[in-house]
Amino acid sequence: MLFLSDFYKNKFGCKVYKIALDAHCTCPNRDGTKGTGGCIFCSQSGSGDFIENSVFLKKQFEEGVCLVEKKAHGRSGKNKALFLPYFQSFTSTYGNFEKLKELYLEALSFKNVCGLAIATRPDCLSFQIVELLKKISQKFFVQIELGLQTSCEQTGKFINRCYTNDDYKNAVALLKNEIPDAHIVTHLIFGLPGEKKSDMLKSVDFVLDNFTEKKFFGIKITNLYVVKNTVLEKMFAEGKFECMEMEEYFEVLKLAFEKMPEKAVIHRFTGDPPKKIAIAPQWALNKKSVLNYANKILINR
C-alpha cells in the first residue's frame, strides 16, 4: 500500500494539493427522493465544512489555494505543485446535469489543475454523468470517491445512508467498465453505532474484494466523530452512543492496514472535525498528537 501523497507524486512528478469545492448539490436522502434528514452523522454542510462559503467556484478555488499556501508556508509556490479540484460537499453528481457539467469544466480550467476529484454516493451515477466523466478522463486524471461507510446493511439502515452494498458493487463495476482510467476511492467509517471491531474489518474485506486487479485504487478510513445539529449529536447527548477512543481506533486501523494489498492507496486514515462544530471525540481535535500517535503505531511498521 502507499499513501496518497506518494501516489500523486509518482503520477504527476510533484506535490498535488486537493482543493475542496462545493457544487451546492444536495443528497437524495435529504431531499426526500430516498429519505430525509441525511445520514445521522452528516453535518449541515454535507461534510464540506472546510470550504469557503461562496457561490462562485473560482473564489472557492482561490481561497482553497490560499489556505494550502498558508499551510505549506509558501512551499507550494516555490516547488512545482499542482492542484486537484475536489467536489466534496453532499453528493457532487446529484443535481442539474448541465449545471454540474459547467462546474466540472470550469474547475478544470483553473490554473495548475491536474484533474478532477468528485465525491458522491454509489446510487448517484447517472448515464450522463458517467459519459461526461469518461470524456474528461481521456484528457485529465479523474478521481471518483464513493461513500460506503460500512458493509453491514443493518448499520447502513441505522445510519440512514439509503443505499445498499449492491448499489456500491454496481457502481464500482460500472466505473471500472466505463471509465477504466478513473481512480476509484471508497470511504469507510470506523466506530459506527453498534459496530464491533470485526464488523469494521469485514467492511475492509468487502471493499478489497471489489478491487482484486493489479490496479491502484483508493481507500479512505475515518473515525466517526460527532458534530453539531445531527441525529448523532442527540444520541451522544442521551448517552446512546460513544465514540471510539484513539487507542481503540488505531488498533483496528492497524489490523486494516495489514490487509491492504500493494495497490491500495490510503487517502486518509483519520477524521478531524472542524472545531466550530465539533462535539466529540476530543482526541480527534488534537491533530498533532493524533499524528504523533499514528506515526508511532502505524508508520514505523
Ligand code: SF4
Ligand atoms: S450520503 Fe453523504 S451527503 Fe448524503 S447525508 Fe449521507 S453523508 Fe451526507
